[in-house]
Amino acid sequence: MPGAAREKGSTMSEEIKVDLELDLKGLLCPLPMVKVSQNITNVPVGGVIRAVATDPGSMADIPAWAKSTGNEVLSAEKQGNEFVFLVKRVK
Amino acid sequence: MDAQALQTIVGVIDKRMTRQVKQYLDICARCAICKDACHQYVGTDDLTYLPARRAELIRQVYKKYFDSAGRLVPALYEARDPDDALLDELYTSCYACTGCRRCMYYCPFSIDTQQIVAIGKAMLIAVGRGQEMLGQLADAALFKGENVEMFRDVLVSGFKDIEAEVREITGDPEATIPVDKQGADILYVALAGAHSIRPAAVIFHEAGVDWTISLFEAANYGYFFGDPEKARLIAKRFMDEAKRLGVKEVVVPECGHAYRVAEIFYEAWAKEALPFKVSHILEVVDRLIKQGRITVEKGRIEGRVTYHDPCQIARNGGIYEQPRDVVRALTDDFVDLIPNRAEQWCCGGGGGIVAIDELRDVRLKSGSKKVEQLKASGASVLACPCENCRLQIEDLNEMHGLGLQVRQVIDLVVEAMPLPRSASAS
Ligand code: SF4
Ligand code: SF4
Numbered sequence: 001m002p003g004a005a006r007e008k009g010s011t012m013s014e015e016i017k018v019d020l021e022l023d024l025k026g027l028l029c030p031l032p033m034v035k036v037s038q039n040i041t042n043v044p045v046g047g048v049i050r051a052v053a054t055d056p057g058s059m060a061d062i063p064a065w066a067k068s069t070g071n072e073v074l075s076a077e078k079q080g081n082e083f084v085f086l087v088k089r090v091k
Numbered sequence: 092m093d094a095q096a097l098q099t100i101v102g103v104i105d106k107r108m109t110r111q112v113k114q115y116l117d118i119c120a121r122c123a124i125c126k127d128a129c130h131q132y133v134g135t136d137d138l139t140y141l142p143a144r145r146a147e148l149i150r151q152v153y154k155k156y157f158d159s160a161g162r163l164v165p166a167l168y169e170a171r172d173p174d175d176a177l178l179d180e181l182y183t184s185c186y187a188c189t190g191c192r193r194c195m196y197y198c199p200f201s202i203d204t205q206q207i208v209a210i211g212k213a214m215l216i217a218v219g220r221g222q223e224m225l226g227q228l229a230d231a232a233l234f235k236g237e238n239v240e241m242f243r244d245v246l247v248s249g250f251k252d253i254e255a256e257v258r259e260i261t262g263d264p265e266a267t268i269p270v271d272k273q274g275a276d277i278l279y280v281a282l283a284g285a286h287s288i289r290p291a292a293v294i295f296h297e298a299g300v301d302w303t304i305s306l307f308e309a310a311n312y313g314y315f316f317g318d319p320e321k322a323r324l325i326a327k328r329f330m331d332e333a334k335r336l337g338v339k340e341v342v343v344p345e346c347g348h349a350y351r352v353a354e355i356f357y358e359a360w361a362k363e364a365l366p367f368k369v370s371h372i373l374e375v376v377d378r379l380i381k382q383g384r385i386t387v388e389k390g391r392i393e394g395r396v397t398y399h400d401p402c403q404i405a406r407n408g409g410i411y412e413q414p415r416d417v418v419r420a421l422t423d424d425f426v427d428l429i430p431n432r433a434e435q436w437c438c439g440g441g442g443g444i445v446a447i448d449e450l451r452d453v454r455l456k457s458g459s460k461k462v463e464q465l466k467a468s469g470a471s472v473l474a475c476p477c478e479n480c481r482l483q484i485e486d487l488n489e490m491h492g493l494g495l496q497v498r499q500v501i502d503l504v505v506e507a508m509p510l511p512r513s514a515s516a517s
Contacts (some may be wrong), residue, residue: 028282028284029284030228030310033231034224034446037224038224055283055285056248056253056284057283057284057308058283059248060235060242060249063242064235065231067234068227068234069230076245078248
């Protein structure tokens with residue numbers, strides 16, 4: 001579902017267009033990372049996935065996946081009991 | 092296929108084909124006894140998943156390049172080039188194989204199809220056809236290992252959140268999840284998720300175990316991917332950590348392949364003897380219960396309980412009784428699945444297949460025997476170590492309306508402990 005998300009915890013203030021929302025709540029690691037990876041080709045190059053997970057392991061897993069696959073995590077932050085990621089497809 | 096790719100594949104066979112595997116390929120009597128042992132063939136009726144057929148693909152290429160008769164008269168000796176059609180089938184048959192080795196158990200010659208499949212995966216990886224998701228998961232783990240300082244703060248902050256829950260569950264505001272504790276007795280290498288840390292932390296706390304948590308996870312996608320070097324490096328992350336901390340014992344979580352990698356394979360891969368022992372968490376929990384260091388009460392878990400032997404813990408890891416003893420300490424209403432222990436049916440979720448979307452249909456069909464066993468048991472609770480098995484059986488549970496509670500064993504243990512908040516500890 002396309003939508004918009006504000007990048008929090010960053011000096012950038014512009015709205016970031018989100019191309020795909022992923023609800024990964026309740027999934028245990030490494031499944032949040034698997035789902036982000038499986039869905040990255042569902043957004044165009046330069047497109048952004050907003051993923052919401054509840055497993056704290058995703059805070060290391062998703063950035064590590066992005067680094068090792070050459071994609072980019074624009075932000076990763078804890079909001080209450082949820083972990084919210086903006087992941088940009090780079091290639 | 093271009094000449095270079097062909098040469099690469101032939102080179103992999105030359106390097107990886109041990110005398111033992113050559114013997115497997117030579118002695119297979121094609122009796123097809125293995126067809127009734129493989130949950131995937133039984134569940135799909137598709138020849139791609141016949142254990143002997145998986146081996147046949149590799150035998151055909153081997154004969155073409157390493158057998159004089161096959162080289163001279165390929166048609167007569169079923170020798171074949173690794174063309175695209177062969178590699179496509181090899182991909183499906185190798186990455187679908189859960190490595191359960193039930194076929195080996197029933198094969199009259201004990202042919203280890205998993206070892207043959209490992210060569211198939213190496214051939215695929217060498218020409219860039221390895222399973223992409225498993226490769227990505229392996230690379231992400233390696234990246235974490237090489238950049239541990241980059242992740243230390245988020246990991247420690249995650250442990251602190253879990254620590255707060257452990258304090259609430261145990262009612263002890265001093266309960267901790269120790270990180271980097273030099274000289275601790277145990278290094279617990281959990282999975283990345285909180286679910287494998289929280290109950291273990293409660294148990295260790297209640298038992299007064301001197302422990303510390305690893306910054307790394309025990310899951311090893313390098314092993315599933317089929318790259319022994321990546322697998323070794325992924326395990327090396329926590330083996331080096333254990334040496335640095337000077338612990339006496341490395342304890343891996345319920346996850347089956349993590350145990351097999353750490354206890355059965357690592358020393359041979361690393362060509363070194365480890366200065367500590369490696370244990371499965373259920374061996375440790377069994378020990379703690381028998382030593383009276385934790386209290387569990389029967390009657391807290393409702394309904395008939397059964398137990399699934401994950402292939403990598405049981406048939407391939409030799410741990411049969413300790414998990415059963417743990418479960419029996421929690422309930423008087425325990426029933427075994429039939430068959431069980433070394434003959435246990437693979438649930439269909441091992442080998443990394445739960446992370447491979449395109450094999451989902453095969454995976455679900457291949458659970459048919461497990462569904463039959465679970466229905467026949469009359470149990471309402473399944474004690475199920477191993478993350479991969481649980482994911483698969485939860486899917487089967489939903490698909491077949493089994494109405495089972497599929498539970499991690501250490502969650503059941505915490506539920507049976509008289510604690511302020513044990514019922515919701517998981
Ligand atoms: S049971 Fe063993 S000998 Fe018989 S076909 Fe299968 S692998 Fe070959
Ligand atoms: S190891 Fe298991 S999945 Fe693989 S061929 Fe043998 S029985 Fe089938």
